[in-house]
Amino acid sequence: MKTRNVDEILSSYQSIDExxxxxxxxKVRPGFKHKIIVLDDDPTGVQTVHDVSVYTDWEEDTIELGFLEEGxxxxxxxxxxxxxxxxxxxxxxxxAERTELISKKLGIPYLIISRGDSTLRGHYPLETDVLRCTMEAESxxxxxxxxxxxxxxEGGRLTVExxxxxQQETELVPAGETEFAKDRTFGYKSSHLGEWVEExxxxxxxxxxxxxxxxxxxRSLDIDGIKAQLLGVNDFGKVVVNAVEESDVRVFATALILAIEEGKRFIFRTAAAFTKVxxxxxxxxxxxxxxxxxxERENGGLVIVGSHVKKTTNQLNALKELSSLHFIEFDAHLVLDKKAFRKEIERVRNEAETKVAGGISTVIYTKRKRLDLGDGMEEQELQLSVEISNAVTSIVRDFxxxxxxxxxKGGITSSDVGTNGLCVKRATVAGQIAPGIPVWQTGEESTFPFIPYVIFPGNVGAVTTLRDVVSTLESK
Structure with a gap:
């Protein structure tokens, strides 16, 4: 499939009447009173929102707290x-079981969103299949x-035809032809979303x-036509939505709410734009x-880089242009030698603590070459990656x-650092420091209460974006 020019695609459709x-x-949105629960498969789903709560566990009491929030x-x-x-x-x-139970208890209807990666990686269709089966059984x-x-x-992910x-510079590359589609755990081949669903x-x-x-x-604002399409969906049928602007999502959501009001029920597998709308x-x-x-504190900042996608490595290299920072490579491959791995964790933490205490902002980054055990070893690699992530988060927790x-930097890295390193139970999304890059304000229970925690996805931003974010935080 051929790449497409961004401007060419955008200009080929009639403009929308904002x-x-x-x-x-x-006319439609004020009457929609469902509680909206977003299940985030990494912390980057809050890339578009602000002043909302993020909970890091799903105990029954926690879900009930979310239902009872004013938001x-x-x-x-x-x-x-x-x-x-x-x-x-x-x-x-x-x-799903706990959500259905609490919904019945409080008499509040809900809508559940499985917020997944905008480059189509993740446990799909498993997650939404389980949600559907459980919701139907319980309700x-x-x-x-x-x-x-x-x-x-904000991440340059557009759905057309x-x-x-x-998006890569001025070109749009079919998702199935990008490095993300080659993910060893969640890879795929199809770029056409109907074919992707079939695959x-x-x-x-x-x-x-x-x-x-x-x-x-x-673009023709055919609300009635879109609603009719949605009313015709049954048996967990799939609905693919094309969009190149946030307004496109708002038009769809208008028709969606009308269909829900007529009794239709949907589960959602979306990226971050839909949650905002x-x-x-x-x-x-x-x-x-x-x-x-x-x-103002005399201490420096701390940057943890775990993602291995090419974009992250390029951003790390650009960050190294800031001479005021100190860089430490963490040799994650030592995970195969437990004793050596423990020594490496201690070495990295001690060096970083000394620098940060001295007012020097420090970057800890994992070895750029990904650990590859060979074909058929994906599950073992995933387990080792968990061990590596645990090691990185222990550095933060014990700092x-x-x-x-x-x-x-990195979806899984930022999740583990937030939950296991900073030990956050509930955070508030302050907003974004750059497009698609959210910031949590940690809760009082955190390892470092009320610290600004920047969650930087591995696959978002230009080459200079990480450097720009650090520069913003370093500027006095």
């Missing part, structure tokens, strides 16, 4: 992309369909049976250093110096 879109939205939407960080299939299945069953009702909407403008693209479900849901919401329908979260300016660091700020 005023009319907002007018339609304002309509809350996130549960499952970090399931770091789980085995068996662990993922159990977690999603537990969450006695049906789930009519599943909405697939991986559009995420039912095909998902990843991932092993033919259970063929592409011909998928409902496609076209950009033509969206359906949650009716306003846009806000990027965060400044003054908003994040309220008291004896409070950093001025903390940045974690």
């Amino acid at each position: 005023g009319k879109v907002n007018e339609l939205w304002e 309509q939407m809350f996130f549960i960080l499952t970090n399931s992309r770091a789980f085995t299939a068996k662990e993922t299945e159990q977690v999603h069953r537990d969450i 006695g009702g049906r789930v009519d369909g599943e909405v697939i909407l991986p559009f995420f403008k 039912n095909t998902h693209f990843v 991932k479900t092993k033919g259970v849901f063929p592409k011909e049976g998928v409902t496609y919401i076209s950009l033509e329908s969206i 359906i949650g009716d979260i306003s846009s806000r300016p990027l965060l400044t250093r003054a908003e994040l660091i309220n008291e 004896s110096v409070r950093p001025n700020y903390l940045i974690a």
